[in-house]
Amino acid sequence: MGTNKNSIRLGDQCFFKYGKTIRKSEVAESGAYPVYSGYRIVGYLDTYLYEESQLIIVCRGVGGTGDIKISPPKCSVTNLSIVISPNDCLDKHYLYWLLRSYDTHSLRTGSAQPQITIADLERYEIEAHESLQDQKAIAHILGTLDDKIELNQKMNQTLEEIAKAVFKSWFVDFDPVRAKAEGRPTGLPPEISDLFPDELVDSEIGETPKGWVLKPIYDLADFINGAAYKKFEPNKESLGLPIIKIAELKSGVSEQTGFSTVEMGEKYLIRQKDILFSWSGNPDTSIDTFVWQRGDAWLNQHIFKVIPTDDVPRSFLLQLLRSKKPVFTEIARNKQTTGLGHVTVKDLKEMQIALPELQSFNPALQTLEAIHERVFLCEQENLILSELRDTLLPKLISGELGIPDAEKFLEEAGI
Numbered sequence: 001m002g003t004n005k006n007s008i009r010l011g012d013q014c015f016f017k018y019g020k021t022i023r024k025s026e027v028a029e030s031g032a033y034p035v036y037s038g039y040r041i042v043g044y045l046d047t048y049l050y051e052e053s054q055l056i057i058v059c060r061g062v063g064g065t066g067d068i069k070i071s072p073p074k075c076s077v078t079n080l081s082i083v084i085s086p087n088d089c090l091d092k093h094y095l096y097w098l099l100r101s102y103d104t105h106s107l108r109t110g111s112a113q114p115q116i117t118i119a120d121l122e123r124y125e126i127e128a129h130e131s132l133q134d135q136k137a138i139a140h141i142l143g144t145l146d147d148k149i150e151l152n153q154k155m156n157q158t159l160e161e162i163a164k165a166v167f168k169s170w171f172v173d174f175d176p177v178r179a180k181a182e183g184r185p186t187g188l189p190p191e192i193s194d195l196f197p198d199e200l201v202d203s204e205i206g207e208t209p210k211g212w213v214l215k216p217i218y219d220l221a222d223f224i225n226g227a228a229y230k231k232f233e234p235n236k237e238s239l240g241l242p243i244i245k246i247a248e249l250k251s252g253v254s255e256q257t258g259f260s261t262v263e264m265g266e267k268y269l270i271r272q273k274d275i276l277f278s279w280s281g282n283p284d285t286s287i288d289t290f291v292w293q294r295g296d297a298w299l300n301q302h303i304f305k306v307i308p309t310d311d312v313p314r315s316f317l318l319q320l321l322r323s324k325k326p327v328f329t330e331i332a333r334n335k336q337t338t339g340l341g342h343v344t345v346k347d348l349k350e351m352q353i354a355l356p357e358l359q360s361f362n363p364a365l366q367t368l369e370a371i372h373e374r375v376f377l378c379e380q381e382n383l384i385l386s387e388l389r390d391t392l393l394p395k396l397i398s399g400e401l402g403i404p405d406a407e408k409f410l411e412e413a414g415i
Helices: 092-098 117-121 132-172 174-182 245-249 313-324 323-336 346-350 358-398 403-412
Strands: 005-009 014-018 033-035 039-046 055-056 068-070 082-084 125-129 202-205 206-209 214-217 221-226 239-244 276-277 286-293 298-300 303-308 350-353
Touching: 014 117, 033 313, 033 350, 039 125, 055 092, 055 174, 068 092, 068 276, 082 117, 092 132, 132 313, 132 358, 132 403, 174 202, 174 350, 202 346, 214 346, 221 350, 245 276, 276 313, 286 313, 313 323, 313 358
Parallel strands: 239 298
Antiparallel strands: 005 125, 014 082, 033 039, 055 068, 055 082, 202 206, 214 350, 221 303, 276 286, 276 303
């Protein structure tokens, strides 16, 4: 692979256009074609502006200004983004990876609401490979990794929907109990069907299966809150263990993550596969249940480390907390002040659920456990693929790593 590169001015090689102004009232929650606004899909329309996927840069809005994105095909793009259309000398997908290797966030101006203009982009200078063949090869290699990551994400979405549906049917709607009470088959294997009673009875929370007991969620686990951030004496030199805030739960460890060498003890230590429940923050984006994917780390406040009691299977507790997300969100919203809401220990003590003898339900819960394990393995693979992609990106863009070497590397990695 050749490494000849040219310094180019984006305005000489690309055409720029702001996205279209689309009112919230025009966008539906579901529909045929996605509307891409800023850094995410915000809704759907019955028509679309672009047949092919588009290279865009987030130019203003809440967060993400300067992010480089590839939109979905057959979509619309709002005026929170600028569409970048390269000429025939630049491959669109190569330019996507090239711009990701640059600090496009440095183009932002303004403090109250940072923005990037077309004029800013036109003046921006970068170094690009001369050969269109080399550009396409680089884009293909990096895109292969991204495609595998996306495939795993879609698989996990399907698996999580299955787990959600199974849990709701068995432990929320009590479908097997209702079927047996009405003399209908449950559709389950006999060893699982036999676990459910054939009668519903009245309780404080409505109809529940006969013989099941009511328990508050708080009694099913130890909910350990993290420590205040300052107590960790955080450093930015990556010394010690990362301090996990809600930002790290949602986006992973980054350059903004604080680290600590302070020995805080086992109570605040989180390990791989620990269940973490973020109980404070924006009700719609922060109140959620997570499974920690990485190595040892420190637990910041506003997050519970959730340890199931000895008689509560982990798979049941994890899916229970996830099933209650809409309820937790509403609780937090009702307490919302200055944009933040929270779910307290008191709330967990007051929220009761109907509970069978869980140890006897192990054959049924193995279904959930298998799904959770598969999801975990896919997410682990994605962490590895993301690190590989981020390692290859600067080496391929700079020419340090040639295409034959990269292709061989991917082949040996089984990609």
